[in-house]
Amino acid sequence: METFVxxxxxxxxxxxxxxxxxxxxxxxxxxxxxxxxxxxxxAVCTGATGHAEAVAVTFDPAVIPAQVxxxxxxxxxxxRQLNRQGNDVGTQYRSAMFYQNDAQRELFExxxxxxxxxWGGGVVTEIVPLGEYFVAEEYHQDFxxxxxxxxxxxxxxxxxxNKVRKSFSEYxxxx
Numbered sequence: 001m002e003t004f005v006x007x008x009x010x011x012x013x014x015x016x017x018x019x020x021x022x023x024x025x026x027x028x029x030x031x032x033x034x035x036x037x038x039x040x041x042x043a044v045c046t047g048a049t050g051h052a053e054a055v056a057v058t059f060d061p062a063v064i065p066a067q068v069x070x071x072x073x074x075x076x077x078x079x080r081q082l083n084r085q086g087n088d089v090g091t092q093y094r095s096a097m098f099y100q101n102d103a104q105r106e107l108f109e110x111x112x113x114x115x116x117x118x119w120g121g122g123v124v125t126e127i128v129p130l131g132e133y134f135v136a137e138e139y140h141q142d143f144x145x146x147x148x149x150x151x152x153x154x155x156x157x158x159x160x161x162n163k164v165r166k167s168f169s170e171y172x173x174x175x
Contacts, residue, residue: 001025002061004069005032005098005130007052008077009085013157014055016144017076017164021171023063028056029136029143032098033128041137047090054098056133064171070111073097075167076160079115080122086156095123098130 003026008014011029018027031039034050044051059069077085079095097112099105108127116123139146144157165172 001058002066003056003058003100004066004073004104005054005056005100005133006070006073007033007054007094007096007098008073008079008125009053009093009095010088010152010156011053011055011136011140012143012153013076013085013160014057014073015140015142016153016157016161017072018055018057018069019142019145020161020165020173021059021064021069021072021168022173023060023171024057024069025060026056026058027142028058029140030054030056031134031136032131033094033096037132038134041140044092045090047092049092051092051134052094052096053092053136054096054133066107067111068168068171070097070107071114072164072168072171074111074115074118074125076164078119079112079125080119082124095125097125097127098133099127100130 031051033052036049039049083091097108
């Protein structure tokens with residue numbers, strides 16, 4: 001099993017997408033990349049903690065290749081938007097990949113290069129060492145499945161889930 005920690009906008013969208021993929025055994029929403037220990041969602045939303053909303057995605061590389069996990073990441077958000085995704089604005093919504101070792105750093109750099117070719121350049125995704133990872137409050141875990149009719153889920157998360165389902169159909173769990 002391997003775990004990647006990535007951030008690309010609201011963690012509800014990342015969580016919703018990765019939970020639909022074969023070989024993904026765990027998705028944990030949380031906060032990382034900042035300086036405040038044990039931040040709350042409200043504190044992270046101010047942008048003052050330095051943390052990004054992120055997900056820790058644990059997967060089996062024998063079922064879903066690491067490159068696919070990373071290509072999904074670059075498909076479900078726009079990595080050219082600095083410190084934002086759509087109407088979600090602030091450093092807490094930045095595009096970032098947090099590596100745990102040199103092998104992950106290399107994989108992340110390769111994925112960013114592939115994304116730059118696909119997106120036509122301008123990718124601002126940062127690749128930085130993973131510091132402490134703080135698990136988000138329970139109500140953020142699997143938020144999309146628990147709140148399918150919620151406005152943000154319908155307007156923002158669902159289109160991302162559908163885009164990934166279409167682009168990576170061979171890796172999507174049967175509904």
